[in-house]
Structures are given as structure tokens and as C-alpha cells.
Amino acid sequence: MxxxxxxxxxxxxxxxxxxxxxxxxxxxxxxxxxxxxxxxxxxxxxxxxxxxxxxxxxxxxxxxxxxxxxxxxxxxxxxxxxxxxxxxxxxxxxxxxxxxxxxxxxxxxxxxxxxxxxxxxxxxxxxxxxxxxxxxxxxxxxxxxxxxxxxxxxxxxxxxxxxxxSDISSCGPAFLAYFVQKLIDAAVQVAGMPREEATRLASETLLGTGKLLNEGGYTPESLRQRVAVPGGIIEAGLELMERELETTFVRLLQATHAKYDEDVEKIDQLFFGSIID
Missing domain, CATH: 3.40.50.720 (NAD(P)-binding Rossmann-like Domain)
Incomplete structure (x- = not known):
């Protein structure tokens, strides 16, 4: 073949x-x-x-x-x-x-x-x-x-x-990489951590988290609950993310869908000469 x-x-x-x-x-x-x-x-x-x-x-x-x-x-x-x-x-x-x-x-x-x-x-x-x-x-x-x-x-x-x-599987690596990059940037800015060390640590964490979700029997929600102690440091961080990112991912998908719809209309015109349903 x-x-x-x-x-x-x-x-x-x-x-x-x-x-x-x-x-x-x-x-x-x-x-x-x-x-x-x-x-x-x-x-x-x-x-x-x-x-x-x-x-x-x-x-x-x-x-x-x-x-x-x-x-x-x-x-x-x-x-x-x-x-x-x-x-x-x-x-x-x-x-x-x-x-x-x-x-x-x-x-x-x-x-x-x-x-x-x-x-x-x-x-x-x-x-x-x-x-x-x-x-x-x-x-x-x-x-x-x-x-x-x-x-x-x-x-x-x-x-x-x-x-x-596609947003999850194909675009997802770029979105996750952006999140990881911002976490690394914050570690460097707030704590003065060497960037190379922060990058290595964040990369290993992302790999391990993926294994827990795929092989460890966790869902994203159950993993959060397993790691976050009530009243602890992780919970404080999650509460901030909940406030700041409440609508971010909905708006993210709305943006990708809008671009997708625009592209489909253009391709309809190329193939059929007009926009069709």
C-alpha cells in the first residue's frame, strides 16, 4: 500500500x-x-x-x-x-x-x-x-x-x-503549554526560581498529571479533591483561579468556534459558489 x-x-x-x-x-x-x-x-x-x-x-x-x-x-x-x-x-x-x-x-x-x-x-x-x-x-x-x-x-x-x-485534542497542547508557561513565568517573577529548573519541574508535573488522569483512575474533579486540603494552600490557589478564570474557557471556545464558522463559510463559497447550510 x-x-x-x-x-x-x-x-x-x-x-x-x-x-x-x-x-x-x-x-x-x-x-x-x-x-x-x-x-x-x-x-x-x-x-x-x-x-x-x-x-x-x-x-x-x-x-x-x-x-x-x-x-x-x-x-x-x-x-x-x-x-x-x-x-x-x-x-x-x-x-x-x-x-x-x-x-x-x-x-x-x-x-x-x-x-x-x-x-x-x-x-x-x-x-x-x-x-x-x-x-x-x-x-x-x-x-x-x-x-x-x-x-x-x-x-x-x-x-x-x-x-x-479539535479544541481539546489538537489545540489543547498549545492551550496547556500557554498555561504551563505562565506558571513558569510566575515562579521566576515571584520567587526568582531559575527558568530552566521551573520548566523541568512543570513539565514533569504535567506528564505525571496526564498519567493520573489516564491510568490512575482519576477524573479532573476527583484529582483536585484528592490533592486540595480544605483550608490549605492549594484550596486558596484554586479559589483564586475559580474567580479569575470563571468564564475564560467558555470564551476561549467561543473564539475558536467563531473562527471555524468563518473559515467554513469561505470554503463553502469556494466549493459551492455561495454559503449553504
């Missing part, structure tokens, strides 16, 4: 390298193309056997699975370019949340899916959100999830939850 990647930017490269390093795909089974051909050539140099294609059409013609790892507003032009090479038995996979299944199915004759990866897949961890078009049968879905399993935990979600699930 040949697996193609159109777009070798940040997430395209994460997927390619994660698949290869995990052993899920051999370099010789990968065909990659990028708008800047040199990027694909550099990948091929790092992973002997990987093919740096000269065009997107070459990827589409050669591969059974094709991952589209391009910016949302580039999708229509890329799909128009590869459509002549796509057959009904191929699977085309978008990794971009605002590009909907209806966009892909209206423009391509093949099976389509969406897989929303996470930067955590780089270390063979975290979720990969799987959203399937109507042409994908049970065997297709199982096969794709088997491919994703060495680098992630594949989780099937409804397309109506694409944005909120």
Missing part, C-alpha cells in the same frame, strides 16, 4: 515522521509533494526510500491513501488538481477541520475521511479524531484506524463535534 501526503508543512511532516519512526509505514511506501518541492526533497533525504513527487497529481496517481495536509483555503485548488487522477477505490483524508465531508464528497469520486491529528502524535501519544464519509465502509474505517494506532489513539467523533473535539 502506498500512502501519499500533499503538503509537508508542520502537521504533514509530523504525520510522515511519526508514521515512519513508529514503524507504521516504511519510507518506501510514502510519496510526498509540497508547494515548495525542496521541502519534500529534504524529507526524502532524511528517509531514504521516500519519494518526493514533482506534483500533487503524481501523489494522487500513485497512492491508495492520500492525506491532504494543506491550508483550508488551498483545498479547492488542490482537489481540482488531483481529481483527474483519483479513482473510486482510493481514500482521500483531510486533516483540516473546516473542510467538511460535504466539500470533499461533492468534489471527489472516492472515499473520503477526516483525521484531525495532534502535535502529541509526534511522540506517539494523544488522540487522532476520525470522521468518516458515507462511502467509507467498516473495513475502510478499521484499516485507517489500524494505520493510526501506532502514533495515536484513534477516536471516532461526529462531524458536528469537529470543532470542540
Amino acid at each position: 502506498k500512502v501519499g501526503f500533499i503538503g509537508t508543512g508542520s502537521m504533514g511532516t509530523v504525520l510522515i515522521e511519526s508514521f515512519i519512526r513508529s514503524g507504521a509505514i516504511r519510507p518506501s511506501a510514502v510519496v510526498a509533494a509540497n508547494r515548495s518541492h525542496e521541502k519534500a526533497v529534504r524529507l526524502a533525504a532524511r528517509y531514504p526510500g521516500l519519494t518526493a513527487a514533482g506534483s500533487n497529481g503524481e501523489v494522487a496517481a500513485a497512492c491508495d491513501l492520500v492525506f491532504l495536509c494543506v491550508r483550508p483555503l488551498s483545498f479547492k485548488s488542490v482537489i481540482d488538481e488531483i481529481k483527474p487522477y483519483i479513482t473510486a477505490d482510493q481514500i482521500v483524508i483531510s486533516i483540516t477541520s473546516p473542510v467538511l465531508l460535504k466539500h470533499l464528497e461533492s468534489a471527489l469520486p472516492c472515499k473520503v475521511a477526516k483525521v484531525i491529528p495532534s502535535i502529541t502524535n509526534e511522540v506517539q501519544s494523544g488522540a487522532a479524531l476520525c470522521i468518516y464519509g458515507e462511502r467509507m465502509n467498516g473495513e475502510d474505517r478499521t484499516s485507517l484506524e489500524r494505520l493510526l494506532s501506532p502514533i495515536s489513539k484513534p477516536i471516532r467523533v461526529a462531524e458536528s463535534y469537529t470543532r470542540v473535539t
Whole structure:
């Protein structure tokens, strides 16, 4: 089986390298193309056997699975370019949340899916959100999830939850990293702690907390209750966070949803010429 990647930017490269390093795909089974051909050539140099294609059409013609790892507003032009090479038995996979299944199915004759990866897949961890078009049968879905399993935990979600699930799994690492960075900054500012030491400590704490939530049987609420002693230092800190952050995360999701809706409208116009429901 040949697996193609159109777009070798940040997430395209994460997927390619994660698949290869995990052993899920051999370099010789990968065909990659990028708008800047040199990027694909550099990948091929790092992973002997990987093919740096000269065009997107070459990827589409050669591969059974094709991952589209391009910016949302580039999708229509890329799909128009590869459509002549796509057959009904191929699977085309978008990794971009605002590009909907209806966009892909209206423009391509093949099976389509969406897989929303996470930067955590780089270390063979975290979720990969799987959203399937109507042409994908049970065997297709199982096969794709088997491919994703060495680098992630594949989780099937409804397309109506694409944005909120992406906020948690795909955007979540950036949001959590921001929170950790602010905690580190405060440790340096308030206590004069060396930044390197604070960073190492915070990183280990985040890793351990994740293990408690995934393997230790805790929920976020029960973990808070287990650690915070009534009337103690942790409770004082949590009370402040409750006051200061009461609506922050609701507003955070409202902001990401607003941007998502804006992007979907633009893509509707590209694919259908007008905004539709």
C-alpha cells in the first residue's frame, strides 16, 4: 500500500515522521509533494526510500491513501488538481477541520475521511479524531484506524463535534503549554526560581498529571479533591483561579468556534459558489 501526503508543512511532516519512526509505514511506501518541492526533497533525504513527487497529481496517481495536509483555503485548488487522477477505490483524508465531508464528497469520486491529528502524535501519544464519509465502509474505517494506532489513539467523533473535539485534542497542547508557561513565568517573577529548573519541574508535573488522569483512575474533579486540603494552600490557589478564570474557557471556545464558522463559510463559497447550510 502506498500512502501519499500533499503538503509537508508542520502537521504533514509530523504525520510522515511519526508514521515512519513508529514503524507504521516504511519510507518506501510514502510519496510526498509540497508547494515548495525542496521541502519534500529534504524529507526524502532524511528517509531514504521516500519519494518526493514533482506534483500533487503524481501523489494522487500513485497512492491508495492520500492525506491532504494543506491550508483550508488551498483545498479547492488542490482537489481540482488531483481529481483527474483519483479513482473510486482510493481514500482521500483531510486533516483540516473546516473542510467538511460535504466539500470533499461533492468534489471527489472516492472515499473520503477526516483525521484531525495532534502535535502529541509526534511522540506517539494523544488522540487522532476520525470522521468518516458515507462511502467509507467498516473495513475502510478499521484499516485507517489500524494505520493510526501506532502514533495515536484513534477516536471516532461526529462531524458536528469537529470543532470542540479539535479544541481539546489538537489545540489543547498549545492551550496547556500557554498555561504551563505562565506558571513558569510566575515562579521566576515571584520567587526568582531559575527558568530552566521551573520548566523541568512543570513539565514533569504535567506528564505525571496526564498519567493520573489516564491510568490512575482519576477524573479532573476527583484529582483536585484528592490533592486540595480544605483550608490549605492549594484550596486558596484554586479559589483564586475559580474567580479569575470563571468564564475564560467558555470564551476561549467561543473564539475558536467563531473562527471555524468563518473559515467554513469561505470554503463553502469556494466549493459551492455561495454559503449553504
